[in-house]
Amino acid sequence: MPAIKMYNTMSRSVEDFKPIKPPSVGIYACGPTVYFYAHVGNMRAYVFEDVLRRALAHEGYLVTHVMNLTDVGHLASDADTGEDKLRSEATKEHKTMAQIADYYTKAFIDDISKLNILMPTRIVKASDHINDMLALIESLDSKGYIYQIKDANAGWYFDTSKFKDYGKLSGHTFAELNSTQQAGARVDRPSGLKNITDFAVWRLADESVKEMVWDSKFGRGFPGWHIECSAMSMKYLGNTFDIHCGGIDHIPIHHTNEIAQSESATGSKFVNYWFHVNFLTVNGEKMSKSKGNIYSMDDIAKKGYTPIAYRYFLLTSHYRSQQNFTFDALTNSQNTLNSIYAVVQKLSKVSSKFSKSDKSTIEYAENCRVKFFSAISNDFNTPEAIAAMHDLLSKSAGLVENSDIGVDAASGVLNVLMDFDSVLGIGLDNYTKARELPEGAAELIKERDSARGLKDFAKADQLRKELEEKFGIIIEDSNEGTHWYFKAK
Numbered sequence: 332m333p334a335i336k337m338y339n340t341m342s343r344s345v346e347d348f349k350p351i352k353p354p355s356v357g358i359y360a361c362g363p364t365v366y367f368y369a370h371v372g373n374m375r376a377y378v379f380e381d382v383l384r385r386a387l388a389h390e391g392y393l394v395t396h397v398m399n400l401t402d403v404g405h406l407a408s409d410a411d412t413g414e415d416k417l418r419s420e421a422t423k424e425h426k427t428m429a430q431i432a433d434y435y436t437k438a439f440i441d442d443i444s445k446l447n448i449l450m451p452t453r454i455v456k457a458s459d460h461i462n463d464m465l466a467l468i469e470s471l472d473s474k475g476y477i478y479q480i481k482d483a484n485a486g487w488y489f490d491t492s493k494f495k496d497y498g499k500l501s502g503h504t505f506a507e508l509n510s511t512q513q514a515g516a517r518v519d520r521p522s523g524l525k526n527i528t529d530f531a532v533w534r535l536a537d538e539s540v541k542e543m544v545w546d547s548k549f550g551r552g553f554p555g556w557h558i559e560c561s562a563m564s565m566k567y568l569g570n571t572f573d574i575h576c577g578g579i580d581h582i583p584i585h586h587t588n589e590i591a592q593s594e595s596a597t598g599s600k601f602v603n604y605w606f607h608v609n610f611l612t613v614n615g616e617k618m619s620k621s622k623g624n625i626y627s628m629d630d631i632a633k634k635g636y637t638p639i640a641y642r643y644f645l646l647t648s649h650y651r652s653q654q655n656f657t658f659d660a661l662t663n664s665q666n667t668l669n670s671i672y673a674v675v676q677k678l679s680k681v682s683s684k685f686s687k688s689d690k691s692t693i694e695y696a697e698n699c700r701v702k703f704f705s706a707i708s709n710d711f712n713t714p715e716a717i718a719a720m721h722d723l724l725s726k727s728a729g730l731v732e733n734s735d736i737g738v739d740a741a742s743g744v745l746n747v748l749m750d751f752d753s754v755l756g757i758g759l760d761n762y763t764k765a766r767e768l769p770e771g772a773a774e775l776i777k778e779r780d781s782a783r784g785l786k787d788f789a790k791a792d793q794l795r796k797e798l799e800e801k802f803g804i805i806i807e808d809s810n811e812g813t814h815w816y817f818k819a820k
């Protein structure tokens with residue numbers, strides 16, 4: 332199998348992946364702020380982080396995947412308004428912040444399970460790591476990197492002018508970032524800031540703040556967002572670790588600030604590879620509440636799509652390209668997925684012992700395996716990998732159709748498909764066992780066959796619909812009779 336090559340945002344180039352201590356690989360992924368349901372756009376990064384993890388595991392790496400949950404309030408939760416959404420959501424719903432965070436954490440875990448995202452090795456809550464964050468802030472303080480502001484935005488701020496190469500992740504210099512007035516226009520920029528790019532590591536809270544607030548030598552308050560990720564990633568993965576992931580929106584501020592704090596505190600390189608997933612637009616537009624184009628996984632399910640169809644849709648674009656979501660595209664993905672499941676089920680039902688073309692079928696499958704994993708190893712090119720999978724699927728569908736495949740060749744093809752699925756995670760294994768017809772379905776199929784025999788196509792059509800609605804069974808007619816298979820669950 333080829334070695335993994337991956338794009339590194341820091342070098343802006345595709346590099347050979349070399350972990351610090353092979354076969355171990357440490358991955359840190361920025362998780363959600365748990366104050367609302369995650370939307371489909373958020374899920375894009377989590378799905379591709381899962382593909383990254385699965386691809387590394389496939390090559391024999393032992394991956395530790397750490398994801399954080401932001402359950403303490405922070406002022407960066409809305410980049411436009413600087414609003415602390417977790418705190419305001421709690422006030423609005425007359426609940427504690429912990430209750431809000433618990434509720435949406437469960438919803439998030441539920442969503443990622445349905446998307447077949449492997450559970451991170453560790454899911455860590457910010458509120459459980461305040462002492463780690465304070466230790467990091469102390470170390471920054473002892474080295475003279477932070478200063479205090481005492482106005483309405485009272486707190487301790489990181490002096491970005493003291494960090495060499497501030498902004499290098501986004502390809503900017505400190506001077507460039509500080510010459511722009513854009514950053515200064517943000518409402519959460521307090522007046523005492525020394526540089527536009529400085530950011531809070533610890534916010535001080537007045538007495539009205541009762542929850543998610545901690546006493547410390549820096550005063551009573553709560554941590555800034557960026558310090559959470561620096562403290563938790565280094566705690567579990569070490570001062571220097573292999574891969575840090577997130578959406579591209581994290582590059583200019585969140586990850587830039589994580590690098591500044593972490594490297595200032597430890598004096599070591601923070602992360603070797605930066606993996607960033609591009610945006611998802613909806614009908615060509617950025618998702619926003621005012622446009623009403625924000626969909627949750629629940630919204631998609633209510634429209635009758637399976638979560639895996641959404642996962643499949645995501646995999647059809649490269650993670651570094653912007654992808655546009657439409658319900659038409661999702662319908663296509665659902666249909667394609669159903670037809671993939673159909674082929675897998677047909678292959679599972681092959682019972683003839685031998686066909687002359689079996690040897691070449693197995694060779695073809697192995698060829699597709701090489702193509703698939705070359706694509707995956709080349710910066711996780713899922714569209715190209717999926718094309719290799721479809722080559723194999725259409726070839727095998729044709730062989731099944733012509734009864735030109737034996738049991739060994741069919742199971743060889745299935746074996747390759749399962750190998751693909753270990754990276755794609757589209758649930759093919761649910762369809763490999765030839766499943767029995769549920770009670771009542773066989774009768775309906777027979778009834779439909781005789782309706783067709785009597786050329787009563789209206790009745791046959793109605794029975795076809797009934798089979799699909801009641802049992803999720805799809806009927807296909809061919810010269811050799813009626814085939815049935817289960818559609819996506």
Ligand SMILES: [Zn+2]
Nearest residue numbers: 361362560585
């Ligand atoms: Zn983060």
